[in-house]
Amino acid sequence: MLFSSVLLSFVSTVGLAAVVTPRGPAPSSLEARAAAGDRLVFCHFMIGIVGDRTSAADYDDDMRRAKEAGIDAFALNIGVDGYTDQQLNYAYESAARNDMKVFISFDFNWYSPGNAAAVGSKIAQYASKPAQLLVNDRVFASSFAGDGLDVDAVRAAAGTDVFFVPNFHPGQGSLAAVDGAFNWMAWPNDGNNKAPKPGKSLSVADGDNAYLDWLGDKTYMAPISPWFFTHFGPEVSFSKNWVFPGGSLIFDRWNEVLQKGFPMVELITWNDYGESHYIGPLSSPHYDDGNSKWTNDMPHNGWLDLSKPFIAAYKNKDTSVDKYITDDQIIYWYRRTLGSLDCDATDTTAGRPANNDSGNYFQGRPDGWQTLEDAVYVVTLLTEPGTLTIASGDQVVEQEVPAGANLVKVPAAVGKQRFSLSRGGTVVLQDTSLMDISNVCPCGLYNFNAYVGTVPAGFNDPLGEHGLASLTIGLHVTTCSATPSLGTNPPTTATTTATASTTTAGPITTSTTSTTSTSSGTTSAPSPSKTTSEPTQPTSTSEPDLPCNGGTNADGETGNYAGLCSFACSYGYCPPGPCKCTSRGTPGTPPPPSGRDGCPLPGEGDGYKGLCSFACSHGYCPETACQYC
Numbered sequence: 001m002l003f004s005s006v007l008l009s010f011v012s013t014v015g016l017a018a019v020v021t022p023r024g025p026a027p028s029s030l031e032a033r034a035a036a037g038d039r040l041v042f043c044h045f046m047i048g049i050v051g052d053r054t055s056a057a058d059y060d061d062d063m064r065r066a067k068e069a070g071i072d073a074f075a076l077n078i079g080v081d082g083y084t085d086q087q088l089n090y091a092y093e094s095a096a097r098n099d100m101k102v103f104i105s106f107d108f109n110w111y112s113p114g115n116a117a118a119v120g121s122k123i124a125q126y127a128s129k130p131a132q133l134l135v136n137d138r139v140f141a142s143s144f145a146g147d148g149l150d151v152d153a154v155r156a157a158a159g160t161d162v163f164f165v166p167n168f169h170p171g172q173g174s175l176a177a178v179d180g181a182f183n184w185m186a187w188p189n190d191g192n193n194k195a196p197k198p199g200k201s202l203s204v205a206d207g208d209n210a211y212l213d214w215l216g217d218k219t220y221m222a223p224i225s226p227w228f229f230t231h232f233g234p235e236v237s238f239s240k241n242w243v244f245p246g247g248s249l250i251f252d253r254w255n256e257v258l259q260k261g262f263p264m265v266e267l268i269t270w271n272d273y274g275e276s277h278y279i280g281p282l283s284s285p286h287y288d289d290g291n292s293k294w295t296n297d298m299p300h301n302g303w304l305d306l307s308k309p310f311i312a313a314y315k316n317k318d319t320s321v322d323k324y325i326t327d328d329q330i331i332y333w334y335r336r337t338l339g340s341l342d343c344d345a346t347d348t349t350a351g352r353p354a355n356n357d358s359g360n361y362f363q364g365r366p367d368g369w370q371t372l373e374d375a376v377y378v379v380t381l382l383t384e385p386g387t388l389t390i391a392s393g394d395q396v397v398e399q400e401v402p403a404g405a406n407l408v409k410v411p412a413a414v415g416k417q418r419f420s421l422s423r424g425g426t427v428v429l430q431d432t433s434l435m436d437i438s439n440v441c442p443c444g445l446y447n448f449n450a451y452v453g454t455v456p457a458g459f460n461d462p463l464g465e466h467g468l469a470s471l472t473i474g475l476h477v478t479t480c481s482a483t484p485s486l487g488t489n490p491p492t493t494a495t496t497t498a499t500a501s502t503t504t505a506g507p508i509t510t511s512t513t514s515t516t517s518t519s520s521g522t523t524s525a526p527s528p529s530k531t532t533s534e535p536t537q538p539t540s541t542s543e544p545d546l547p548c549n550g551g552t553n554a555d556g557e558t559g560n561y562a563g564l565c566s567f568a569c570s571y572g573y574c575p576p577g578p579c580k581c582t583s584r585g586t587p588g589t590p591p592p593p594s595g596r597d598g599c600p601l602p603g604e605g606d607g608y609k610g611l612c613s614f615a616c617s618h619g620y621c622p623e624t625a626c627q628y629c
């Protein structure tokens with residue numbers, strides 16, 4: 001045992017050779033913090049998007065990367081899909097061998113608050129695994145929603161005194177049996193799950209206060225999130241289209257969290273690409289529920305870099321992040337078009353009705369878009385003061401920035417985005433973003449996701465084949481293909497610098513900007529270069545790049561998918577969770593649109609959503625799985 005764990009830690013050290021070991025103060029140990037139930041850092045992880053993973057190894061990069069950033073445990077969000085247990089087993093196994101912790105977060109979109117036994121028995125199934133997070137020596141669990149759940153019955157079914165911190169809501173759930181509660185509202189909002197409106201505006205701190213008042217001395221788990229944008233149109237059955245104001249939220253919120261010092265925080269999320277609040281890599285293996293339309297070429301890894309020194313400070317109850325910054329780094333983000341750009345003619349939602357039972361569907365620009373600014377946000381994490389130069393298109397701003405973590409916000413302009421830091425007249429950091437701000441609608445869409453970059457540049461992080469599978473479905477332009485198009489930066493094989501963009505960030509013009517300040521830390525992320533590739537079935541010259549033109553149910557998935565997969569894959573839509581591609585080449589032309597959308601039968605899992613939507617809308621709506629909705 002000892003030998004194998006030494007061996008494993010050797011292997012993982014090699015895997016992370018590129019990572020800079022933090023030189024700031026050592027954080028308080030997980031053991032000490034978990035025993036006290038204080039200063040714990042979690043990150044929400046969607047199991048529902050990774051049904052195509054085939055081994056525990058598919059989780060290793062996520063586990064190592066999160067641990068390296070200081071995240072203590074992943075909150076594994078589960079529904080009731082057929083692959084859930086398979087994936088939980090992989091995740092627990094990978095966590096154990098990477099010295100990470102995990103716990104289950106029950107998603108009550110799928111679980112029923114009336115069925116406490118199902119929740120408890122699922123907890124029991126994983127409770128004794130080595131990677132299970134214990135808090136106060138008790139098995140930890142959480143949820144998304146779930147008010148009304150009988151928590152005593154959960155514990156009875158679990159057979160253990162679960163430390164339960166569900167996402168119950170003040171005034172709705174009962175506090176009697178819980179240990180604490182988790183607040184999901186990580187974004188400024190209107191009190192009704194949409195962006196603030198005049199006269200209806202709640203800050204994230206307002207949510208903190210509502211929970212703290214309600215909880216008394218029970219544990220509060222506070223949310224932290226960078227962004228929110230979702231843009232599903234009639235091409236899927238779960239159409240939704242809105243934003244919450246992101247802006248400088250992640251920087252502001254981390255500073256607030258350090259001041260307030262909550263006992264637990266949960267980052268929302270690692271891999272919810274559909275709502276654009278992922279801080280994990282695009283290359284983390286997952287299938288495409290349609291989100292690739294706005295996530296392709298849009299890495300967010302800089303937000304994990306940004307979080308890292310704040311996590312270290314938070315764990316040590318430090319209210320300043322300054323001494324956790326050990327390397328200079330610039331992190332920047334912006335939207336790739338200005339809010340005024342009109343994409344109505346080609347957008348997937350503009351002028352296009354879709355199912356709106358959820359009340360979350362809007363046509364055209366996402367609901368709440370007016371709350372987003374046309375701005376470039378730049379956070380400097382500096383060991384010493386410097387001069388920051390930001391060139392957004394033709395607009396150049398130069399600004400003195402102090403040591404520590406600092407935010408500078410400048411107006412966004414169309415063109416190249418360039419950043420440089422100099423000291424004493426010498427440039428110490430400089431790069432041009434791989435993503436320009438453009439006046440062309442990307443893939444014809446209102447894409448209000450954020451592009452996040454860093455100087456020095458991070459690793460090349462393309463979506464994998466599965467993560468791109470639905471990109472073109474429902475698009476109204478033909479200029480967009482399902483391939484990553486950002487340059488490799490740095491090149492995957494070469495060692496250092498070079499590549500793209502070494503344009504000089506021309507200083508000269510200086511306008512004024514406002515500065516806010518705080519502190520900091522850093523690290524460049526390990527080099528990834530991992531994409532899922534399932535063994536492609538040997539058709540004659542089976543290049544993996546060819547579209548799929550035949551398939552069946554994926555290994556381990558129910559044969560109930562077979563007909564749907566066979567139909568959909570033959571036309572090039574072969575979602576890798578439920579289906580597997582068995583031949584490649586030119587896909588057939590699907591039957592004309594039936595004008596009706598399809599939904600899974602009640603009780604069927606997420607895996608049916610895209611398939612029923614695609615199949616029924618083309619006239620094949622098998623009654624054993626789907627219905628018209």
Ligand SMILES: *[C@@H]1O[C@H](CO)[C@@H](O)[C@H](O)[C@H]1NC(C)=O
Pocket residue numbers: 356358359360361362363
């Ligand atoms: C969808 O429902 C919400 C809530 O009722 C409403 O505000 C919105 O306008 C609806 N969307 C469309 C496209 O009708």
